[in-house]
Each structure stands twice: as structure tokens, then as C-alpha cells.
Amino acid sequence: MCGIVAYIGTKNAYPILIKGLKRLEYRGYDSAGVALKVNGNTEIYKKKGKVSELENFCADKNTFSNIGIAHTRWATHGEPNDINAHPHRSMKGHFTIIHNGIIENYERLKKDLAAKNYSFYGETDSEILANLIEYMYVEDGMRSAEVAVRMALTRVVGAYGLVVMCNNEPNKLIAARKSSPLAIGLGEGEYYLASDATPIVEYTRNVVYLNDSDVAILTPDSFTLKTVQKDEEITPDVQRIEMSVGELEKNGFDHFMLKEIFDQPRTIADSFRGRIHPETKEVFLGGLNEVMPRIAEAKRIIIIACGTSWHAALIGEYLVEEYAQVPVEVEYASEYRYRRPIIREDDVVLAISQSGETADTLAAIRLAKEKGALVLGICNVVGSSIARETHAGIYTHAGVEIGVASTKAFTAQVTVLTLLAMRLARVHKAISDERYYNVINDLMAIPDKINLVLEKHEQIKQIAEKYKDNDNALYLGRGYLFPVALEGALKLKEISYIHAEGYAAGEMKHGPIALVDSNIPVVVVAAKDRYYEKVVSNIQEVKARKGNIIAVVTEGDSLLRDMVEDIMEIPKSDEVVTPLLAVVPLQLFAYYISVSRGCDVDQPRNLAKSVTVE
Numbered sequence: 362m363c364g365i366v367a368y369i370g371t372k373n374a375y376p377i378l379i380k381g382l383k384r385l386e387y388r389g390y391d392s393a394g395v396a397l398k399v400n401g402n403t404e405i406y407k408k409k410g411k412v413s414e415l416e417n418f419c420a421d422k423n424t425f426s427n428i429g430i431a432h433t434r435w436a437t438h439g440e441p442n443d444i445n446a447h448p449h450r451s452m453k454g455h456f457t458i459i460h461n462g463i464i465e466n467y468e469r470l471k472k473d474l475a476a477k478n479y480s481f482y483g484e485t486d487s488e489i490l491a492n493l494i495e496y497m498y499v500e501d502g503m504r505s506a507e508v509a510v511r512m513a514l515t516r517v518v519g520a521y522g523l524v525v526m527c528n529n530e531p532n533k534l535i536a537a538r539k540s541s542p543l544a545i546g547l548g549e550g551e552y553y554l555a556s557d558a559t560p561i562v563e564y565t566r567n568v569v570y571l572n573d574s575d576v577a578i579l580t581p582d583s584f585t586l587k588t589v590q591k592d593e594e595i596t597p598d599v600q601r602i603e604m605s606v607g608e609l610e611k612n613g614f615d616h617f618m619l620k621e622i623f624d625q626p627r628t629i630a631d632s633f634r635g636r637i638h639p640e641t642k643e644v645f646l647g648g649l650n651e652v653m654p655r656i657a658e659a660k661r662i663i664i665i666a667c668g669t670s671w672h673a674a675l676i677g678e679y680l681v682e683e684y685a686q687v688p689v690e691v692e693y694a695s696e697y698r699y700r701r702p703i704i705r706e707d708d709v710v711l712a713i714s715q716s717g718e719t720a721d722t723l724a725a726i727r728l729a730k731e732k733g734a735l736v737l738g739i740c741n742v743v744g745s746s747i748a749r750e751t752h753a754g755i756y757t758h759a760g761v762e763i764g765v766a767s768t769k770a771f772t773a774q775v776t777v778l779t780l781l782a783m784r785l786a787r788v789h790k791a792i793s794d795e796r797y798y799n800v801i802n803d804l805m806a807i808p809d810k811i812n813l814v815l816e817k818h819e820q821i822k823q824i825a826e827k828y829k830d831n832d833n834a835l836y837l838g839r840g841y842l843f844p845v846a847l848e849g850a851l852k853l854k855e856i857s858y859i860h861a862e863g864y865a866a867g868e869m870k871h872g873p874i875a876l877v878d879s880n881i882p883v884v885v886v887a888a889k890d891r892y893y894e895k896v897v898s899n900i901q902e903v904k905a906r907k908g909n910i911i912a913v914v915t916e917g918d919s920l921l922r923d924m925v926e927d928i929m930e931i932p933k934s935d936e937v938v939t940p941l942l943a944v945v946p947l948q949l950f951a952y953y954i955s956v957s958r959g960c961d962v963d964q965p966r967n968l969a970k971s972v973t974v975e
């Protein structure tokens with residue numbers, strides 16, 4: 362959450378910073394700001410609202426500078442307004458900082474600083490950090506900004522991605538990281554800093570991802586890496602980033618979310634490409650090779666995730682239990698990390714995360730590692746914290762996902778989980794050849810089938826138009842399609858602000874049916890699978906109470922066509938890969954409702970893409 366961009370070099374920093382903030386806006390968008398060195402002074406411009414508001418505000422200002430820091434905020438401490446926006450300046454004006462993360466002991470630090478006659482203009486923990494650095498600096502005889510930053514950070518409890526400018530050392534940036542990502546792009550006589558590589562990729566492909574406790578000291582022609590605790594230089598690990606600038610553009614689509622929904626035939630293929638042997642059809646997961654013997658011996662698999670990734674995890678649970686015959690538990694990372702769970706050395710803990718930065722998932726990983734479990738990751742963002750902190754893992758290869766509502770990352774996760782389940786099923790000899798080849802062949806046919814679903818987008822748009830003014834919706838599904846119902850409801854609520862609940866269809870009688878009347882649309886995911894008859898009965902129950910039913914059905918289902926108000930058809934497929942098809946009309950349905958309600962599809966209110974605070 363929150364996006365950080367900074368530049369030091371010989372170019373004009375301002376356009377680089379604004380463009381970078383726009384790339385990072387998915388991380389938070391309630392206020393934005395920039396600090397620049399203009400004619401020897403540190404000028405701070407900041408504004409409530411999106412980056413475009415900051416840009417308008419700066420239009421008549423002198424913004425030429427070869428160094429600068431910038432921030433787009435997702436508020437934690439203090440309401441979103443101009444004052445609480447970053448950058449923050451210390452009381453005596455020596456330091457200007459941008460900060461991502463939470464200083465957990467900020468109340469204590471604030472009290473200590475107040476006792477030393479420090480006063481504060483806003484409500485943020487970040488302003489306290491700026492002042493703590495200044496206090497250390499002044500106490501130390503204003504010797505070194507770097508020492509002041511390192512000393513201050515030894516007193517901080519919490520998370521930070523931090524970039525600091527010091528007035529007395531004008532041609533220098535100091536950056537530090539703990540639990541909040543920070544990447545440094547290496548140019549010729551210049552450095553680009555950002556919360557992720559998306560603002561960097563068009564300038565350089567050589568990147569250093571800071572590790573926890575790293576402190577980087579940058580001038581236009583030097584890069585020194587140390588740690589908070591040790592005044593010793595360490596060698597940075599330079600990595601190549603592979604993403605293309607094209608991935609960061611909308612490519613003619615109105616929104617990133619729509620583009621990402623339409624990306625899915627390709628991204629799903631990218632997720633299984635090279636992982637299924639062309640002749641034998643055996644699944645090969647290179648990232649798990651070394652740990653496969655230990656996975657094979659695991660007594661159970663615990664999957665931890667949040668939000669949409671948690672929905673993918675549920676599909677993973679059904680797959681692995683049914684086909685590999687290994688017990689699986691699926692946990693919300695935010696619950697798991699605090700509820701003193703039983704974790705044994707023969708457990709495998711599998712973390713699923715698009716961003717690879719979700720704070721709760723990361724904390725659960727650390728807990729599982731402490732207890733001796735083998736910890737695996739399924740991540741989308743290459744080089745992310747979760748990817749680095751797990752023992753082994755599988756990348757989803759969905760490419761950069763910018764729309765805050767996850768779409769292609771979900772289907773890529775389900776694809777990878779299907780591969781993993783099939784691999785484990787083979788390892789445990791728990792699946793028949795016939796079943797195995799059916800699943801693999803149908804998985805490989807999914808991209809073409811999704812194209813057929815996407816071709817029907819106009820029809821889905823018309824259905825969305827009918828239901829756009831409803832305030833509530835129910836989503837029902839069974840078996841592999843129950844998590845799809847949950848995911849469909851989450852998509853609708855997060856981007857259209859319509860209250861939507863997903864339920865296992867069999868649970869309807871145990872409460873939610875009380876909501877059903879002629880005013881509520883009930884979306885039923887009713888493909889032809891082993892649960893079909895039961896779902897049809899559930900549909901009858903809703904109809905008997907005058908509910909309006911929108912059903913996701915298998916092509917040619919004349920029974921449901923005649924029974925329900927609206928249908929969205931998907932091609933026939935093996936039931937275990939049907940979630941990959943059934944979720945697509947629900948993504949489109951949510952998308953078109955959001956657009957017709959005038960909502961901000963890509964940046965829905967109160968949300969952020971990467972949830973780096975617990």
C-alpha cells in the first residue's frame with residue numbers, strides 16, 4: 362500500500378516521478394505529493410486526491426530538479442488530506458521523507474519527541490519518523506544523514522519502505538526497507554527508486570530489490586548498500602526485470618480490468634506453458650523439483666491466502682484432496698497468524714498471493730517457517746517478498762495486474778493449483794490415467810474456450826444493464842463452483858459497491874434464503890457437473906420465492922434457459938477446470954455494472970492493490 366517513487370541523476374526528475382506515481386496509483390490513491398530541489402530549496406507540493414490532481418496543482422510551479430521523491434498514499438494514520446499527504450518534512454526542515462508502511466511504536470516515539478519540544482502538523486506516523494531522524498541528526502552534531510537514518514531506524518518497530526532527502530546533503534537519497542518493498546533501478550549516472558519495478562522498467566532493466574534492514578545511500582554516481590545495524594558495505598544483488606512496458610498500458614481497452622479479463626486466454630496459457638510435457642503430458646514444476654520428496658511425504662497441506670487468492674486456495678483444496686488424496690486446510694492468513702495454529706514439521710504450508718507482499722500472508726509464512734514446516738509460494742510478482750521468503754514455489758506468469766480487482770491473477774492461480782494437484786496425484790498414484798489425461802487436456806483447451814466466453818461480452822453487458830440498480834445480490838455455487846460464487850460476489854461488491862454475498866448453494870436454506878424476494882438478483886453458477894441436479898433444485902427454491910435468477914450455464918442447457926431470467930453460457934469442460942471458464946462471465950458482469958454505475962473500476966474506493974499493512 363502506498364506507492365513510492367524517487368529519482369536522482371541528471372534528468373528532470375518531475376516527469377519521471379509523476380509518470381511513476383501513475384504507474385503505482387493502484388497501490389493507493391487518496392493523496393499524492395512530490396518533493397523537489399528547486400533553486401537550492403526543497404519544495405514540497407502535495408494534494409488530496411489522485412495523482413492527476415497533484416499534476417494540476419503543480420502545473421504553474423517551477424518543478425525542474427535533478428532529484429526528487431514522490432508518494433501516492435493509502436491512508437492508515439490520519440485522514441486523507443493535503444496535510445497528511447507525503448512527503449513529510451521534519452520540524453527544523455533538515456529532512457524530507459516519503460514512507461510506506463506503519464510505524465507501530467509511533468505513539469511512544471511521538472511522546473518522546475514532544476518531550477524534546479518537537480511539534481507536529483499532521484496525524485501521520487511518517488511525520489514522526491521524519492522528526493526522529495532529525496532528532497538523531499541534531500543530537501549527533503549534524504554529522505551524517507546516513508547515520509541519523511540508521512540510528513532512527515534502530516528505534517522503529519514496524520514496517521517501512523523509506524526514501525529520505527537531507528537539506529545539508531543535497532545530492533543524495535537514502536533509502537531503507539523493512540517489510541515494505543523497495544526496488545532501485547540502476548541507470549548510467551542515475552538511480553530510480555520505486556515500490557515495485559513498474560515505474561522503473563522503461564528506463565532500466567537492472568534492479569536491486571532491497572532486503573529487510575537494507576539501507577542504500579545513493580548519489581548520481583555511487584550506490585552504497587549497508588544495513589540498519591551495521592556500518593559495513595554489502596554487495597547489492599543486481600537482477601534483470603523481464604516485464605515489458607506494453608504490459609503496463611491499457612492497449613485500447615477502457616480500463617485495466619477489462620484488458621486483464623481479456624488477457625486471460627494468454628495468461629492461462631502462460632501459466633501452464635512449459636509445465637506440461639508435450640507428449641507424455643506429465644506435469645513438471647521446476648520450482649518445486651528439489652523439495653518434491655518432502656512434499657510427497659507431507660501429512661497435510663495448509664494453504665494460506667487472503668481475498669481472491671483465498672478463493673483460488675479453496676479450489677486448490679478440492680483438487681488436491683480429491684485427486685492427490687492429501688488432506689488440505691485453507692486458512693485466512695490474517696486469522697492463521699494469530700490463532701496459535703498447530704504446525705508440524707511434516708506439514709507443507711502453501712502461500713498464495715498475487716502481489717507477493719500481503720502483510721498477513723507474509724507473517725503467516727514466517728510463523729510456519731519458525732515451526733519447521735516446508736513453506737511454498739504461488740506468487741505472481743517475480744522477486745516479491747513472499748517469493749523470496751518461501752523455501753520454493755511456482756510463479757503464476759499472469760504478468761503485471763494493475764486493476765485493483767484481481768482477475769487474471771485468480772485464473773492463473775487456479776491454473777497453477779490444477780497443475781500442482783495433478784503432479785501430486787501422479788506422485789501419490791492416486792489418479793487413474795484416464796482421469797489425469799482428461800483434466801490435462803481440458804486444462805489446455807481452456808484458453809480457446811475463454812475466447813468463446815469473451816466473444817459474448819455484449820450479451821453480458823446487456824444483462825448487467827438490467828441489474829445495475831440493485832442494492833444486493835446473492836451468488837450461489839456448489840463443489841468447484843462454490844469458490845467461483847464467492848469470487849463473483851467479491852468482484853461485484855468491490856468495484857460496484859453493491860452488497861453481494863457468495864454462498865455454497867446447499868447453505869442457502871440455512872439463512873440466506875430469507876433474503877430472497879422479487880428484488881434480489883441471485884446469480885447461480887450452474888454448469889453441468891456432478892452437482893447440477895442439486896443446483897437445479899436450489900434454483901427452484903429461489904424461483905418459488907420470486908427471486909430473479911441469472912445463471913451461468915453450460916452451452917445448450919435448455920432446461921435452465923427456460924427456467925431462469927438470464928443466462929450466461931460457457932462451453933462444456935471437465936468440472937475441475939470449469940471454474941476457469943465460469944468466473945469469466947462473472948468478472949465481466951461485475952465490470953459492466955461498475956461502469957454503468959459510474960464507479961472507478963480500476964481504483965475502487967478504500968481499496969489498494971497490495972495490502973502491505975495487516
Ligand code: F6R
Pocket residue numbers: 667668669670671713714715716717718719722765766767768851855970971972
Ligand atoms: C480482490 C483482491 C484482493 C486480493 C487480496 C490478496 O479482487 O484483489 O482480495 O486477492 O488482497 O492479495 P494478494 O493476492 O496480493 O496476496
